Amino acid sequence: MPDPILKLEGVYTNIAQYHILQGVDLEVPRGAVTMLLGRNGVGKTTTLRTIIGHWRAHKGRILLDGTDITSMPTPAIARAGVGFVPEDMGIFSDLTVEENMVLAAVSGPIDSARLDWIFAAFPPLKTFWKSEAGNLSGGQKQMLSIARVMAEERQLYLIDEPTKGLAPAIISTMAKALKDLKDQGASILLVEQNFAVAKALGDSANVMDDGRMIWSGEMQQLATDAELQERLMGLSLEAH
Amino acid sequence: MQAVLSGDMPRSKILALILAGILICLALAPFLFPGVRTVDTAARICVFIVLVASYDLLLGYGGIVSFAHTMFFGIGAYGVALASTHMGRGFDAIAVGAAAGALVAAALALIIGLFSLRVRAIFFAMITLAVASAVAVLVSQLSGLTGGEDGLTFKTPRELGPAFKFGDKLFGVKLNGKLLAYYFVFFGALILFLGLLRVVNSPFGRVLQAIRENDFRAEAIGYRVVFYRVAATCLSAAVAALAGSLYAVWLRYVGPDTTLSMEIMIDILLMVVIGGMGTMYGAVIGATLFVLAQNYLQNLMGAASGLVEGVPILPELLSADRWLLWLGVLFILSVYFFPTGVVGRLRQGN
Numbered sequence: 229m230p231d232p233i234l235k236l237e238g239v240y241t242n243i244a245q246y247h248i249l250q251g252v253d254l255e256v257p258r259g260a261v262t263m264l265l266g267r268n269g270v271g272k273t274t275t276l277r278t279i280i281g282h283w284r285a286h287k288g289r290i291l292l293d294g295t296d297i298t299s300m301p302t303p304a305i306a307r308a309g310v311g312f313v314p315e316d317m318g319i320f321s322d323l324t325v326e327e328n329m330v331l332a333a334v335s336g337p338i339d340s341a342r343l344d345w346i347f348a349a350f351p352p353l354k355t356f357w358k359s360e361a362g363n364l365s366g367g368q369k370q371m372l373s374i375a376r377v378m379a380e381e382r383q384l385y386l387i388d389e390p391t392k393g394l395a396p397a398i399i400s401t402m403a404k405a406l407k408d409l410k411d412q413g414a415s416i417l418l419v420e421q422n423f424a425v426a427k428a429l430g431d432s433a434n435v436m437d438d439g440r441m442i443w444s445g446e447m448q449q450l451a452t453d454a455e456l457q458e459r460l461m462g463l464s465l466e467a468h
Numbered sequence: 469m470q471a472v473l474s475g476d477m478p479r480s481k482i483l484a485l486i487l488a489g490i491l492i493c494l495a496l497a498p499f500l501f502p503g504v505r506t507v508d509t510a511a512r513i514c515v516f517i518v519l520v521a522s523y524d525l526l527l528g529y530g531g532i533v534s535f536a537h538t539m540f541f542g543i544g545a546y547g548v549a550l551a552s553t554h555m556g557r558g559f560d561a562i563a564v565g566a567a568a569g570a571l572v573a574a575a576l577a578l579i580i581g582l583f584s585l586r587v588r589a590i591f592f593a594m595i596t597l598a599v600a601s602a603v604a605v606l607v608s609q610l611s612g613l614t615g616g617e618d619g620l621t622f623k624t625p626r627e628l629g630p631a632f633k634f635g636d637k638l639f640g641v642k643l644n645g646k647l648l649a650y651y652f653v654f655f656g657a658l659i660l661f662l663g664l665l666r667v668v669n670s671p672f673g674r675v676l677q678a679i680r681e682n683d684f685r686a687e688a689i690g691y692r693v694v695f696y697r698v699a700a701t702c703l704s705a706a707v708a709a710l711a712g713s714l715y716a717v718w719l720r721y722v723g724p725d726t727t728l729s730m731e732i733m734i735d736i737l738l739m740v741v742i743g744g745m746g747t748m749y750g751a752v753i754g755a756t757l758f759v760l761a762q763n764y765l766q767n768l769m770g771a772a773s774g775l776v777e778g779v780p781i782l783p784e785l786l787s788a789d790r791w792l793l794w795l796g797v798l799f800i801l802s803v804y805f806f807p808t809g810v811v812g813r814l815r816q817g818n
Contacts, residue, residue: 280688306690318685320678322746327674334690376689 231294233258233384233415234279239288241271241278248274250439251288256384259413261406261429263420263447266436267461272419273315275436276386279417280312281305293383307334309383313390315419317373321362325353325372328361332376346375349405367398374405385409385416391425403428427451435460472662474669478749483814487749490756494654498647499639505763508718511650513759514657515715520739521664521751522707528746529668530700531680532585535733536596539603540577540705542727544569544712546607549620549722557623566713570706577705581698592701604728619723628652628717649718656714660707665748667703676700677746735762742802744809753810761798766791 234256241249249271256262264272277283279290281302290298297305306312320328329338329346347354350371356364361372370390377385390406391399403425410416410429420426426433430447443450443460450456470477478484493500497510519541526532547569548562555561580599584592607614614620626632632645641647667673675696678686683693716722725731735758743754770788777783806813 282684282688301692302684302687303690303692306688312688314685314688318682318688320681320685322677322681323674330671331674331678331686331691332689 231258232256233293234417235289235291236275236279237289237291239275239278239285239290241274241283241285243274243283248283248439249278249285252436252439253441254434254444256415256417257432258415260431261410261416261418263418263426263430263433264436265420265426265433265450265461270436271439272436273388274439276312276388276417276419279305279386280310311377311380311382311385313373313377313385313387315388315392317369319361319364319369319372319376321360323361324358325361325364326357328372328376329353329379332379335380338379342379342381345408346378349378349408350375350401367394367401370394370398370402371405374402378405378409383415385414385418387416388419389421390418391420391422399425423451437461474662474666476665476669476748478815480814480817482817483749483811486814487752490752497654498650499641502641507646507650509759509763511653511718512715512763513756514653515711515718516736516739516755516759517752518657518660518664518711518714519708520736520743520755521661521748522704522711523736524740524743524745524748524751525664525668525676525700525707526704527740528744528750529673529676529680530697530704532697532701533590533593534596534701534704535593535730536577536580536600536603537704537708537736538728538730538732539596539600540573540708541712541715541732542603542607542722542724543573543576544709545716545722545727546614546620546712547572547709548713548716549622550613552622552624553620557625559625562624562713562717565716566710569709569713573705573709574702577701578698581701585697585701586694600728600730600733604724604730607728608724615723617724619721619726621721622716624649624717624720653714653718657711660710661748661751664707668748672696672699680746738799740809742799742806742809744806744811744813747809747811747815750809750811757810761795765795769794 232255236252236254239249239252240247252271252275254275264275266272274283278285281300285298288298289296292308292310295308297308300308320331323331352368353371353375356368361369364372374387374390377387387406390402394402399422406416406418406429418429427447433445433447433450434441435443435450437460478487494510494514498507501507501510519537523537526534544566548565551561551565551568555564580595581592584595608617610616627645628649629645632648633643635643637643675686675691679691679693679696687693712727715727719726739754739758740750741754742757743750743752766788769786769791773783773786773788776786802810808816
């Protein structure tokens with residue numbers, strides 16, 4: 229495998245007295261979508277939050293393009309080119325859609341071609357450009373959350389359950405936007421519970437259980453092996 | 469108009485009318501409401517608009533609770549008083565005192581911020597409370613320098629004193645230094661307010677709002693939360709100190725009760741809540757309503773009590789001595805009916 233954009237080596241993360249990550253090893257290849265799968269509460273979100281620096285790794289190393297970012301502050305990790313879409317969207321409700329987008333582009337004004345691409349992927353954002361983000365629907369808020377991370381080119385995109393709780397029509401819009409991002413050669417680490425989306429987007433997959441990585445391989449292999457899915461995640465994803 | 473207001477329009481016709489009304493009344497106060505007390509009330513409104521707006525930069529835009537805002541206000545006021553006392557009356561003393569006050573306030577805010585804002589915003593509130601109390605005690609103890617509990621009376625430039633005449637009368641109003649002093653305060657407050665409006669509508673202000681809503685998300689985008697919070701604290705402290713300087717120029721006196729007391733701090737909090745947090749215009753409405761109530765509610769109630777004389781209970785209830793009780797009731801009602809403040813309610817209604 230070529231040099232990965234992100235590498236986690238034996239990462240342990242504790243939150244208060246809880247040992248959430250217990251030696252996570254993970255490699256995210258460049259220009260591909262890496263799925264992070266597993267049941268609820270196994271440490272997927274904590275893995276993403278440890279990478280972005282919200283939670284500190286107590287042991288182990290996190291390397292971004294060969295640079296150790298384990299103890300870097302969150303803003304420095306973000307400015308190093310890591311874009312993060314949290315599970316709760318984290319939009320700024322009191323600001324307008326435009327202001328949310330402007331804030332997301334930390335290195336300067338958003339390139340107009342890029343903005344056109346974002347509007348094409350998420351047309352409601354153009355419609356509600358001057359509206360307060362808090363007035364958007366749930367799906368539109370998720371669109372804004374993804375669009376913010378797309379406002380600039382990043383080395384790596386960390387995206388946590390982008391289709392959670394969304395209507396099917398919005399899910400397909402979201403999946404198409406992520407496919408666009410992938411086709412542009414972006415490196416993405418994606419936590420996703422919707423198997424159809426995971427199968428359509430994922431190049432490789434990593435399955436977690438109890439704070440550890442228990443399986444890594446091709447997404448295609450996992451998608452076609454119901455027995456493997458049952459063994460790793462306790463259910464067949466096709467039936468999910 | 470868009471440029472003057474930094475693109476932050478009132479967004480409600482009623483609000484625009486009220487703001488325009490307040491601006492006109494304050495701009496023409498000495499001519500519309502001639503009289504020592506009315507002009508003094510207008511000057512206090514001007515000063516408190518700036519003070520409350522600077523506090524709103526912290527609380528409403530940055531989500532930071534501070535109990536040291538009157539301390540910064542007092543530092544500015546004492547800066548002008550001490551400079552005028554030691555340098556002699558003059559605009560140079562006012563300038564030096566105001567600049568020194570703003571710098572000291574910003575430096576103190578920087579130290580407090582760096583010590584407490586790195587951890588959690590609640591520690592900032594606790595530390596500001598402790599520091600403000602310590603400074604208030606210090607000011608009353610250092611009587612040789614600050615005048616202690618008696619405060620300091622000082623001389624402002626002759627041009628700002630009642631003895632200075634620059635004409636006879638205009639619309640029945642004497643053209644003297646007191647009129648100039650009022651406009652010194654009015655234009656000083658106007659410039660500071662428009663400056664704050666510019667700050668909150670700048671990228672810096674937007675980042676502050678983002679931090680207030682979701683500090684982790686702001687960090688994950690790449691903004692250093694501590695830097696922005698500390699910068700807002702310093703700026704807010706400096707503007708509060710400048711408001712204090714204006715107040716000192718107007719009163720020609722500073723004392724712990726007029727500039728440093730916890731009572732003023734509570735008044736500021738009430739003004740921010742009544743007007744509406746996170747809206748600079750809330751400071752205008754909140755300060756105007758509150759200062760007017762403070763100055764005229766007692767009179768109004770005395771008159772109302774006289775009108776209902778003979779009716780059981782009512783005269784007692786409306787007795788002028790109970791004005792603080794009614795001020796409290798008005799505050800509770802305003803919070804109940806306008807949870808987002810007067811400005812928030814008017815904008816929602818739009």
